Amino acid sequence: MSREASTRGPNGPVQLFVSYSPADERWATWIAWELEAAGYGTMLQAWDFVPGTNFIDFLDRGVSEAAAVVAVLSRHYLNSMYGRLEWQAALRADPGDPAGRLIPVRVEECQPEGLLATVTYIDLVGVTDPRQARDLLLSRIGHAVTGWAKREACYTQAVKTIVGQVLHAEEMQSPMPAGVPRTRRAPVSAPAYPPALPHPAVPRAAVTLLHLAGPRFGRGPAASAEHVSASELQARIWADVTRLTATGMPRPDLMVVTGDLTESGSLRECDEALTLLTGLRALLGLEPHRVAIVPGGHDITPAASRAYFADCEADGVEPQLPYWPKWRHFASLFEEFYRGLEGPGFKSVQPWTLFRIEDLRVVIAGLNSTMASSHRQEDHYGWIGEAQAAWFADRLASFERDGWLRIGVICHDPAPGDVPAERDAMLLRDAGTLDRLLGPRLNLLLHGPGPGGEQVAKLGSGLLVVSVAAAGRHQFLRLAADGLERWGTRHGGDEDAERLPLRWHVAGATFPAGGVGHVKAGPKRKPRPRA
Numbered sequence: 404m405s406r407e408a409s410t411r412g413p414n415g416p417v418q419l420f421v422s423y424s425p426a427d428e429r430w431a432t433w434i435a436w437e438l439e440a441a442g443y444g445t446m447l448q449a450w451d452f453v454p455g456t457n458f459i460d461f462l463d464r465g466v467s468e469a470a471a472v473v474a475v476l477s478r479h480y481l482n483s484m485y486g487r488l489e490w491q492a493a494l495r496a497d498p499g500d501p502a503g504r505l506i507p508v509r510v511e512e513c514q515p516e517g518l519l520a521t522v523t524y525i526d527l528v529g530v531t532d533p534r535q536a537r538d539l540l541l542s543r544i545g546h547a548v549t550g551w552a553k554r555e556a557c558y559t560q561a562v563k564t565i566v567g568q569v570l571h572a573e574e575m576q577s578p579m580p581a582g583v584p585r586t587r588r589a590p591v592s593a594p595a596y597p598p599a600l601p602h603p604a605v606p607r608a609a610v611t612l613l614h615l616a617g618p619r620f621g622r623g624p625a626a627s628a629e630h631v632s633a634s635e636l637q638a639r640i641w642a643d644v645t646r647l648t649a650t651g652m653p654r655p656d657l658m659v660v661t662g663d664l665t666e667s668g669s670l671r672e673c674d675e676a677l678t679l680l681t682g683l684r685a686l687l688g689l690e691p692h693r694v695a696i697v698p699g700g701h702d703i704t705p706a707a708s709r710a711y712f713a714d715c716e717a718d719g720v721e722p723q724l725p726y727w728p729k730w731r732h733f734a735s736l737f738e739e740f741y742r743g744l745e746g747p748g749f750k751s752v753q754p755w756t757l758f759r760i761e762d763l764r765v766v767i768a769g770l771n772s773t774m775a776s777s778h779r780q781e782d783h784y785g786w787i788g789e790a791q792a793a794w795f796a797d798r799l800a801s802f803e804r805d806g807w808l809r810i811g812v813i814c815h816d817p818a819p820g821d822v823p824a825e826r827d828a829m830l831l832r833d834a835g836t837l838d839r840l841l842g843p844r845l846n847l848l849l850h851g852p853g854p855g856g857e858q859v860a861k862l863g864s865g866l867l868v869v870s871v872a873a874a875g876r877h878q879f880l881r882l883a884a885d886g887l888e889r890w891g892t893r894h895g896g897d898e899d900a901e902r903l904p905l906r907w908h909v910a911g912a913t914f915p916a917g918g919v920g921h922v923k924a925g926p927k928r929k930p931r932p933r934a
Contacts, residue, residue, distance in 0.1 A: 416444035420469035424479035429598035452685035618875035633679035637704030662699025662814025699814035705778035752830035785815025805913035816853025884914035
């Protein structure tokens, strides 16, 4: 069965911008695939965001240059700040006929309100047959694009429409539609329908992650007066990914950020940090659940902390740890980045996060080492507290029994070497608590910059600890059944991987016995032990 659809304009395929919440990326990918298979051109964050591009500029260009905006309508989307900006821009582009520029596609039970409720949506809720879903999608979009083209003809010299044919998945001769350039991050085979089903966990030879020390937006990288923008930093990181993968390093499966995204937790700095996180995630092709972020001492907002203390003084009460209002803007950043995902949370009753990456069989303990921090100088140090450590120890026990790889992520340095913990604000003062309660549960602990530099260390329990050199710096780690490899960056062109042979304790579900083959890696050199 085929249906004629007007998929081309005077300058090539009609361009459609797919607007969605990161939680619905699989739906957006399915929609874009079907549209391109039908002859349309599409633009969406997961495929088209390029290094060096400001994320807001990318969204603005996508909405303004497209013939129509296809909005993936869900509870997540209705609560998304970026989603709201995109559909409102589409309505403003043609207020006389909003249905011509905005085409919502409802993918879960939700109820649009306000102006969005006036636009008829394509309803895929309860539609389980791929052919029926495809027909519903293409029929409505075909009508909308045809109507838009007719209105355009009133102001131009009536361009002739080229009629194309819609091919169903089983009729396609190539695993990728001709309209999808190979340089884009599009999938090489048709996405499954319905796309909301979770990716199955499969045996892996290794898990590769990008470890980024927060850039402290507002001051530039450590030991530098230079201000580095989100676009500049993401371009640097992407250049390293491209360079190192060419030498054999696998592409990252995960990204972890060990605190200090900002210099002072201001709203402007947090907005820039969100732009970096969103852009990097898109460049790496990672879904939001594969990114773990934790706060650092510079991510608290001193003004909010002072205001909280002043309110307590006015009410005649003592400020209560952990002084929740100090994370005001970081909490908003966290909520926006993970909006719609089940699991990641950063709330007043529990200001730390357990990241469960089921399709990799990896769990990340996102430790908050700023529990005692405030605007006061004497509170500038790392502290997790026994309650937080015990909570993670209890939750990690079940993952250990199931054989998942267990990674801890923290900002402050728990292994200072010869530096007294009370002498350096970058150190974790209760490292003994972490080691006693979490050392036996974790396989690996990643942390931000500290006085020990970037060397590998071990805590008393034997827990392996890996740091990153400085603010704004990054490294890549490949974790396999037989050990760890590390690629540093900006080391005078040295692209060899450091190699640490070891066996992970009770991680058989992540790395099954016998493995599934080895991932090619570059030349190896021994890691430098921490003094």
